[in-house]
Amino acid sequence: MSVKSSPRLGKVQLEIMQVLWERREATAREITDALCLAAPIAHSTVQTLLRKLETKGAVTHESRDRIFVFRPLSQEAEVTTTAARDLLTRVFGGSVYSLVSHLLQHEEISGEELSRLRTLIDTSPAPTEETL
Numbered sequence: 001m002s003v004k005s006s007p008r009l010g011k012v013q014l015e016i017m018q019v020l021w022e023r024r025e026a027t028a029r030e031i032t033d034a035l036c037l038a039a040p041i042a043h044s045t046v047q048t049l050l051r052k053l054e055t056k057g058a059v060t061h062e063s064r065d066r067i068f069v070f071r072p073l074s075q076e077a078e079v080t081t082t083a084a085r086d087l088l089t090r091v092f093g094g095s096v097y098s099l100v101s102h103l104l105q106h107e108e109i110s111g112e113e114l115s116r117l118r119t120l121i122d123t124s125p126a127p128t129e130e131t132l
Helices: 011-023 028-036 043-055 076-092 096-106 111-123
Strands: 059-064 067-072
Touching (some): 011 067
């Protein structure tokens, strides 16, 4: 089963995409204003990153009254899957155990999250011959 690969996105590009996924469409100014709630960012930077996202095929735009309105082409689940697989491959050599072990040893995890992880592991399907 082949999974469509979505473009690799930088941190701020991902933040722009999150605004677009939430709103479904937005102008560059609306995106800049939304991002500035967390940390200041120049409007020109957002415009540049939107052009790069468009080149990557992650967003598209249409002109309304001479204002570009952007909307996402990449789905959030596709981008999340691509980013997770990229991290797993590049940093942990494809080892899920190494990734999870690292997170458990170096990140703070609540009792609730740990319980949810145990439930997820307990209810996950057993590996098949193909996955071993």
